[in-house]
Amino acid sequence: MISRRNFLSVSAATFGAALTLPPFRLNADESKPYQILAAKPGTAPLAGANAPPVKVWAYQGQVPGPVIRARRGEKIRVRLNNGLAQPTTIHWHGIRIDNAMDGVPGLTQDAVQPGKTFDYSFTVPDAGTYWYHPHHLSWEQVARGLYGLLIVEEETPPMVDRELPFVADDWRLNKAGQIDDASFGNLGDWSHGGRMGNWLTVNGLTDPEIPVRGGERIRLRMVNTANARVLAFDFAPLTAQVIALDGQPVSPWTLGAGGLRLAPGQRADIILDIPAEPGAILPIQEVSTRNPIKAATFKVAAGQPLRAISPNDPIVLAPNRLLAAPTLDSAQLIELLMEGGAMGGLRQGSIDGAMVSIEELVQKKLVWAFNGAVGMQKKPLATIPRGRTAVINMVNRTAFPHAMHLHGHHFRVVERNGKTVHGAPWRDTELANPDERVRIAFVADNPGKWLFHCHTLEHTAAGMVTWVEVV
Numbered sequence: 001m002i003s004r005r006n007f008l009s010v011s012a013a014t015f016g017a018a019l020t021l022p023p024f025r026l027n028a029d030e031s032k033p034y035q036i037l038a039a040k041p042g043t044a045p046l047a048g049a050n051a052p053p054v055k056v057w058a059y060q061g062q063v064p065g066p067v068i069r070a071r072r073g074e075k076i077r078v079r080l081n082n083g084l085a086q087p088t089t090i091h092w093h094g095i096r097i098d099n100a101m102d103g104v105p106g107l108t109q110d111a112v113q114p115g116k117t118f119d120y121s122f123t124v125p126d127a128g129t130y131w132y133h134p135h136h137l138s139w140e141q142v143a144r145g146l147y148g149l150l151i152v153e154e155e156t157p158p159m160v161d162r163e164l165p166f167v168a169d170d171w172r173l174n175k176a177g178q179i180d181d182a183s184f185g186n187l188g189d190w191s192h193g194g195r196m197g198n199w200l201t202v203n204g205l206t207d208p209e210i211p212v213r214g215g216e217r218i219r220l221r222m223v224n225t226a227n228a229r230v231l232a233f234d235f236a237p238l239t240a241q242v243i244a245l246d247g248q249p250v251s252p253w254t255l256g257a258g259g260l261r262l263a264p265g266q267r268a269d270i271i272l273d274i275p276a277e278p279g280a281i282l283p284i285q286e287v288s289t290r291n292p293i294k295a296a297t298f299k300v301a302a303g304q305p306l307r308a309i310s311p312n313d314p315i316v317l318a319p320n321r322l323l324a325a326p327t328l329d330s331a332q333l334i335e336l337l338m339e340g341g342a343m344g345g346l347r348q349g350s351i352d353g354a355m356v357s358i359e360e361l362v363q364k365k366l367v368w369a370f371n372g373a374v375g376m377q378k379k380p381l382a383t384i385p386r387g388r389t390a391v392i393n394m395v396n397r398t399a400f401p402h403a404m405h406l407h408g409h410h411f412r413v414v415e416r417n418g419k420t421v422h423g424a425p426w427r428d429t430e431l432a433n434p435d436e437r438v439r440i441a442f443v444a445d446n447p448g449k450w451l452f453h454c455h456t457l458e459h460t461a462a463g464m465v466t467w468v469e470v471v
């Protein structure tokens, strides 16, 4: 009998291409063995066919790591096998997960030592596009290539001819074309905008050429895995419609000029309709800087188009079963003042209640503060009774944007710079720009200890990390 699942694995094996989803699929059945994700050193052809392979750290020897796919409500079972010379964990970014499986060392589990394993087993409550990456020394481990897509399928997905991953990363390569080891931990990066790269890859490749067919409808599963850079992608002249952000459905809209901006950790699902123009070359540009660069290129096959006119099948995704809108009237208000960094004027900071001078903080490379506290504290930012709405008032008094990521929940922006925001999308990562005041609201429905941090990974390491406890 050929079930749909078998068909999917067969098609993966048949295409075998790095650009085709899905390489492997999870077992729903508890009796089946764990899928292995071995984190270990390897090489990847990041810099192109004419450049030497780049030494990376990778899951299962590939960058990005294998795509993990499950249906909504299924159980994912992964055995992390640590083949690195340092401890590691896996965090399942955006999944409203069982707290013990969240992968935060020191908060939800012990870091997995070299040579050891850890079994992750959890159900996925929401359909959508997610990703996984280490949460131990992530500023180095993610930058070296440890990450992959996690896809949770809808019961009734929109009609598309194909799904493609679009995993974007911003690497810092040295003159030899290798990952720039010497600048890991650089205080300048940590106190400014983080480790910005100089080399863009999509799906671990440099400007990959993606063969498509005229008239084809494609769902792009996008994630920004960069440590620090806010990326922006312009699909013009293609028509690109956004159908989900951070895994959660949105009312579809068509991207305009300037394209789509993705902060580190953020995702988007995009529907692309390829024009029926055999032989057309359609570049996707990265436009976050003054010098746009080609991120990837669609090459339309020379032959007969798949169809002459783009399909007009509905693309609206069914909403996930998130709790109803937060009840703001009775919400617990949590203040979060963001300070520090270069030009931030931080004079001192506290660590578990003890004041520390800026000179000493610089020695410790802790240069960012939340409410005056630098780095992970023994006490949570807030304790929230389960089921209550929490509002976090983020006030960015630094000179840099911060992509704030809440674990275990999705939230909505309800106010920006004093103005009420209605109908904002559910997100798990939201950018707070310099001098902005952003209020986010969520129903604290997932018990446990949840990290809340900047997803510029150098900022996390240098102090921008706290946690809330849902009891």
Ligand SMILES: [Cu+2]
Pocket (backbone or CB within 6 Å): 400, 401, 402, 403, 454, 455, 456, 459, 460, 464
């Ligand atoms: Cu930040």
